[in-house]
Amino acid sequence: MSTVAIPTNVRSRQLRRWRDIGLIAGLALCSGLVTLASLPGPVAGPAAPLAVIFPPWVSGEEAVARSLATGARLLRQGAVPFVVVLAPEAGMVPAARPVGAMLMLRLDGLAGCIISSEAEASRL
Incomplete structure (x- = not known):
């Protein structure tokens, strides 16, 4: 063959x-x-709250102090002391991440996670 x-x-x-x-x-x-x-593109309208996450070894007082240094208004602390929720001034986002912050998250879609002052007052 x-x-x-x-x-x-x-x-x-x-x-x-x-x-x-x-x-x-x-x-x-x-x-x-x-x-x-x-x-997603730029969002028009009021500035969304921001969650600023610091390393776990940063104390709550230090996290708040570092966050306020950016010029944003403090809404509240998170469930753990190293998470801070900020409300940037209208039309303005903090110019820079707070010193030592690991992450900043916009809380646009998480409105249910933030308790408004009216809802908190009605709970009491």
């Missing part, structure tokens, strides 16, 4: 390879553009 080699067209194999590379690159580009388009 003899083996017969099937001739392959090298040019068509290269074209298929480039086509596959182009499809993968196009898919990656489109998914990146879709991701960028889905990011």
Whole structure:
């Protein structure tokens, strides 16, 4: 028995390879553009409260002092002493993160987590 080699067209194999590379690159580009388009834009209206999270070894008093140094109004402390909830002045976000803060989170969608003063007064 003899083996017969099937001739392959090298040019068509290269074209298929480039086509596959182009499809993968196009898919990656489109998914990146879709991701960028889905990011939220600037929010108009009143400034949302911010949760400032400090390292756990920062005391509550020190976290409050560092947060007030940014010029924002203090709403309350979190459930743990190293979390502080701030209310930036209308139309202004604190210029910089408080010294030593690890993270700042906007609390736009978490309105139920912040107890308003009226709700807290009615609870008492």
